[in-house]
Amino acid sequence: MEKSWWKKTVVYQIYPRSFMDANDDGVGDLQGIISKLDYLKTLGIGAIWLSPVYQSPMDDNGYDISDYRAISSEFGTMEDMDELINQAKKREIKIVMDLVVNHTSDEHQWFIEAKKSKDNKYRDYYVWRDEPNHLQSTFSGSAWELDEKSKQYYLHLFSKRQPDLNWDNPKVHEEIYDMMNFWIDKGIGGFRMDVIDLIGKEVDKEITGNGPKLHDYLKEMNRATFGGRNLLTVGETWGATPEIAELYSDPSHDELSMVFQFEHITSNWPNEKWDAESISIPKIKQILAKWQGLKHGWNSLFLNNHDLPRLVSNFGNDSKYRIESAKAFAIVLHLMKGTPYIYQGEEIGMTNFPFKDINQVKDIESLNMRKERLKNGISEEEILNSIKKVGRDNARTPMQWTNQNNAGFTSAEPWIAVNPNYTEINVASEINHENSIFKTYQKLISLRKNNDWIVYGDFELLSSASNVFSYIRTYENERYLVVANLSNEKEQFSLPYEIKSSVIGQIPSTLKNIVLAPWQAFSVQI
Numbered sequence: 001m002e003k004s005w006w007k008k009t010v011v012y013q014i015y016p017r018s019f020m021d022a023n024d025d026g027v028g029d030l031q032g033i034i035s036k037l038d039y040l041k042t043l044g045i046g047a048i049w050l051s052p053v054y055q056s057p058m059d060d061n062g063y064d065i066s067d068y069r070a071i072s073s074e075f076g077t078m079e080d081m082d083e084l085i086n087q088a089k090k091r092e093i094k095i096v097m098d099l100v101v102n103h104t105s106d107e108h109q110w111f112i113e114a115k116k117s118k119d120n121k122y123r124d125y126y127v128w129r130d131e132p133n134h135l136q137s138t139f140s141g142s143a144w145e146l147d148e149k150s151k152q153y154y155l156h157l158f159s160k161r162q163p164d165l166n167w168d169n170p171k172v173h174e175e176i177y178d179m180m181n182f183w184i185d186k187g188i189g190g191f192r193m194d195v196i197d198l199i200g201k202e203v204d205k206e207i208t209g210n211g212p213k214l215h216d217y218l219k220e221m222n223r224a225t226f227g228g229r230n231l232l233t234v235g236e237t238w239g240a241t242p243e244i245a246e247l248y249s250d251p252s253h254d255e256l257s258m259v260f261q262f263e264h265i266t267s268n269w270p271n272e273k274w275d276a277e278s279i280s281i282p283k284i285k286q287i288l289a290k291w292q293g294l295k296h297g298w299n300s301l302f303l304n305n306h307d308l309p310r311l312v313s314n315f316g317n318d319s320k321y322r323i324e325s326a327k328a329f330a331i332v333l334h335l336m337k338g339t340p341y342i343y344q345g346e347e348i349g350m351t352n353f354p355f356k357d358i359n360q361v362k363d364i365e366s367l368n369m370r371k372e373r374l375k376n377g378i379s380e381e382e383i384l385n386s387i388k389k390v391g392r393d394n395a396r397t398p399m400q401w402t403n404q405n406n407a408g409f410t411s412a413e414p415w416i417a418v419n420p421n422y423t424e425i426n427v428a429s430e431i432n433h434e435n436s437i438f439k440t441y442q443k444l445i446s447l448r449k450n451n452d453w454i455v456y457g458d459f460e461l462l463s464s465a466s467n468v469f470s471y472i473r474t475y476e477n478e479r480y481l482v483v484a485n486l487s488n489e490k491e492q493f494s495l496p497y498e499i500k501s502s503v504i505g506q507i508p509s510t511l512k513n514i515v516l517a518p519w520q521a522f523s524v525q526i
Helices: 030-035 037-043 078-090 109-114 170-185 214-224 242-249 281-291 322-334 364-375 380-390 427-431 437-450 452-456
Strands: 011-014 047-050 067-071 094-099 144-147 152-155 190-193 232-236 258-260 339-343 458-461 468-475 478-485 491-493 501-505 514-516 521-525
Touching: 030 037, 030 078, 037 427, 037 437, 067 078, 067 170, 078 094, 094 232, 170 214, 214 242, 242 258, 242 281, 281 458, 281 468, 322 437, 322 478, 322 501, 322 521, 339 437, 364 380, 427 437, 437 452, 437 501, 452 468, 468 491, 478 491
Parallel strands: 011 047, 011 339, 047 094, 094 190, 190 232, 232 258
Antiparallel strands: 144 152, 458 468, 468 478, 478 521, 491 514, 501 521
């Protein structure tokens, strides 16, 4: 197998609760995913990043793990998991597991033991202090929770039901690496590492992200588990700069394949995401171009995931130009250097959910924010508007397969409401339609597999109108131009080149003094 296969591969993220329900209990499951592998093969993806399916009380939809070596009964059994790995392999698709090792569930056996007494051998698997400091939880409020029995506080950077593991304890490392090898031995294709930049935290100095020991831990993890196994490893690193990303992903450092960085995602958050302003395309262009400049590391390419609003609602136009804007962002992103990630439903242009009232909201982060903001005198209407714009439930509504009841996701009551636009936006109507968003994604994935200029070519951002994103990829004396008008208005564009051949998109007849239609996007060889 080619080393670094993940450079030519497009990864598809599945949020299992919402993908496909095979046993009709309203919740997606592993057999549901197995039933759709042929669909994913048709799309052309080479790996699935599977959001957590481990045993969990589901306080945070599976990111609170109570047993790393068991499958949550709502998703199926370990036999189902083995079948998924094997069935995917038959279709040349690898399964990338979500690795959550910054914290566990409070129902994990280690934490149950740790709470028994200060002398318990598992006590030091977690972070305890006599007094809380100023660290705050990402899910609102203090990051410290008092344990009544021992009168000590434990750290939780997320929900109070997600106690943080103590990475200062070498025993924790051994347990984690042993568990990772258990999954590697099952034949998985790698790991997506949840908030991995937090494991090097120095609690007493109030350092959480990018702590001083982080890279030592990752080098050790690499040696003890996935190093030399040709697996894809991608770290979720909210605070990464290009310089930090190089530390993680430079092959000579023996850490990770790549990281997810979020600078383009947070560029319109003045303070926190709930106050998000409208997207600035000039700013997005500048950030994405900057990240194309990694010299020794490797980049991930994504515009949405299970924590973020839908791509076409957040960056594009989800009404009049939904189809055009979805294609434009796909073309811009997939012809860059890096490994692209598609979030389920992105390939058919699924949109944010039209929340009417707070009772439709399921997500713990949104509900905690509401409590906090109501206390601060912010109105229900403003709170709901924030959730409509950036709430995590937008990404978590069921996958829209057909125009039948519940979008073909389930015949039961779905765990979260289906977006009412499923009658118009669904796989069945997209997959056979020649000019669909699906066909654009399918072609882009195929282009990457078969063209080294997309994988390895140099990147040069061109100066153009503020809402026009244009760049050139150069590889072995060949040059390819990518142009996208990322706005609802017509835009002028001109370059003194001849078109040698077309690659994808709405190709103009010339590059000299053209008027780009709203959301027009294309790539040509020049």
